[in-house]
Amino acid sequence: MEANELYFFYGYSAAWIIVLAYVFMLVRRGRRIDSELTRLKSLVEDRER
Amino acid sequence: MREKKIYVLAILGTILMVATMYDILVVMPDEAQQGAIGKMLLVHVPAAFAAFTFYGVAVWNSIKFLIKKDFHADSLAVSNIEVAQVFTLINLVTGSLWGHIIWGIWWTWDFRLTSQFMCFMLYLGYLLMRPAVADATQRATMSAILAILAVADIPLVFFAIRLRDARMQHPSPVLETGKMDPSWWTPFLLMWLVYLLIGGALIMLRLRQETVRREMDSLRRELHAM
Amino acid sequence: MKRDLLAALFIARKDLRTEFRTKEALNAAVSFALVVLVLFSFAFDLERSELYDISGGLLWIIYLFAGSLIVNRSFTREVPNDCLDVLVASPVPAWALFLGKAISSFTLLMVVELVSLPFYGLFNNIIWMKTFWPHFGLMLLATWGITVTGVAFSAVTVNVRLRELMLPVLHYPLLIPLLIGAMEMSTALLRGDAVDNGPNLRLIVVFDAIFTSLSLYLIEFILVT
Numbered sequence: 001m002e003a004n005e006l007y008f009f010y011g012y013s014a015a016w017i018i019v020l021a022y023v024f025m026l027v028r029r030g031r032r033i034d035s036e037l038t039r040l041k042s043l044v045e046d047r048e049r
Numbered sequence: 050m051r052e053k054k055i056y057v058l059a060i061l062g063t064i065l066m067v068a069t070m071y072d073i074l075v076v077m078p079d080e081a082q083q084g085a086i087g088k089m090l091l092v093h094v095p096a097a098f099a100a101f102t103f104y105g106v107a108v109w110n111s112i113k114f115l116i117k118k119d120f121h122a123d124s125l126a127v128s129n130i131e132v133a134q135v136f137t138l139i140n141l142v143t144g145s146l147w148g149h150i151i152w153g154i155w156w157t158w159d160f161r162l163t164s165q166f167m168c169f170m171l172y173l174g175y176l177l178m179r180p181a182v183a184d185a186t187q188r189a190t191m192s193a194i195l196a197i198l199a200v201a202d203i204p205l206v207f208f209a210i211r212l213r214d215a216r217m218q219h220p221s222p223v224l225e226t227g228k229m230d231p232s233w234w235t236p237f238l239l240m241w242l243v244y245l246l247i248g249g250a251l252i253m254l255r256l257r258q259e260t261v262r263r264e265m266d267s268l269r270r271e272l273h274a275m
Numbered sequence: 276m277k278r279d280l281l282a283a284l285f286i287a288r289k290d291l292r293t294e295f296r297t298k299e300a301l302n303a304a305v306s307f308a309l310v311v312l313v314l315f316s317f318a319f320d321l322e323r324s325e326l327y328d329i330s331g332g333l334l335w336i337i338y339l340f341a342g343s344l345i346v347n348r349s350f351t352r353e354v355p356n357d358c359l360d361v362l363v364a365s366p367v368p369a370w371a372l373f374l375g376k377a378i379s380s381f382t383l384l385m386v387v388e389l390v391s392l393p394f395y396g397l398f399n400n401i402i403w404m405k406t407f408w409p410h411f412g413l414m415l416l417a418t419w420g421i422t423v424t425g426v427a428f429s430a431v432t433v434n435v436r437l438r439e440l441m442l443p444v445l446h447y448p449l450l451i452p453l454l455i456g457a458m459e460m461s462t463a464l465l466r467g468d469a470v471d472n473g474p475n476l477r478l479i480v481v482f483d484a485i486f487t488s489l490s491l492y493l494i495e496f497i498l499v500t
Binding site for chain 2: 003004005008010012014018023026030034041043047048
């Protein structure tokens, strides 16, 4: 494949890889804070009792 | 309800993306002078436009926070800036790849690339500073001020480098959108829309995380008070 | 208005008096400038004519690094013993407080720059005396830009963890337009180029104007939280 077309392919792939990497980062962070939230909620409930 | 909105945006964005990509990759002929790589423009420039849209929304929300002290505005600001950074990165990487083929160099300090890069650096500082401030009000205020100072700086960077550019030898000019083949306008605008839709979905996801964080802050305060 | 300006000058005088008594920051900044000068001398092994090509860039990087030491301290030195809270609670308006701090940091930074300049000329064999007065004018304008943005960020990062790391990361990218103008103009002056420095000068003045007014306006929000 000519270098021209190869880089064209790289470029398009790069764009979507970056978006997917960010989605992955978001999902991972989301899971972490959701678990932290449940932990805090249960702590508050325990203290209330 | 919000989950539904996120899915709708993401799915719409993906469908439109597939359709546009098919159009660009298969249907459109290669660019006359540049070959296949010329079509990179349709990924590279709309990414910058999408990034600017999101930065604009973020700065607007930063100003809104300073005036109204509305924390939702602060959450919107940080979400928009994070997503805008993603699109700026896409713009820089695709631009670099395009430059490698057309100019034979990976990078040059011309006014467009430099101002994009400086924009990325300035808002990277914004994102780095946020976790370092403990108090929510202070964090939101500092962020808002940083966002405003950064946006005031970007035009100055642009003009500073452009001044210097006039005297320096630079690779042949970048394809101006004005000189773009008229048949390219539709895929161009469609790609911008694709980025806006996908970016919108990402922002809403991020916004949800900010809301959860604020809830966590209030729970921590409650625990501390008990 | 006049009373507020006098208050600003009073604050500037207080900071300058404390600094000139101890000279901690001044000594540290000048020493740092000299160390960076020496490092650059080893980093680049250039012919004298080639050195003139990078003269402006070199000079302003040295000033920037040394200046950070001075400018970072402007608000953070008020943190111990709650002095900052006292200042904010006083009848002095936030902009006057900011202006006073900016003036004192500006003065200190100019002292550091003027002290480092002869050493810079000595170590690099660069003749700076011929164009001293235009260069001094440039130094005044560019240093004000560095000071005003630096003091604003110092106020912003007062309560931030890892403050010393955050400040350069936030401050330096913002200064790029100013530094480009200053470096180009310095090189042109030191090299004796017959070039129109108007555009660069305009860039620096516009930068100063924009960021001085923005900082004066926004400082209220920064300090009152």
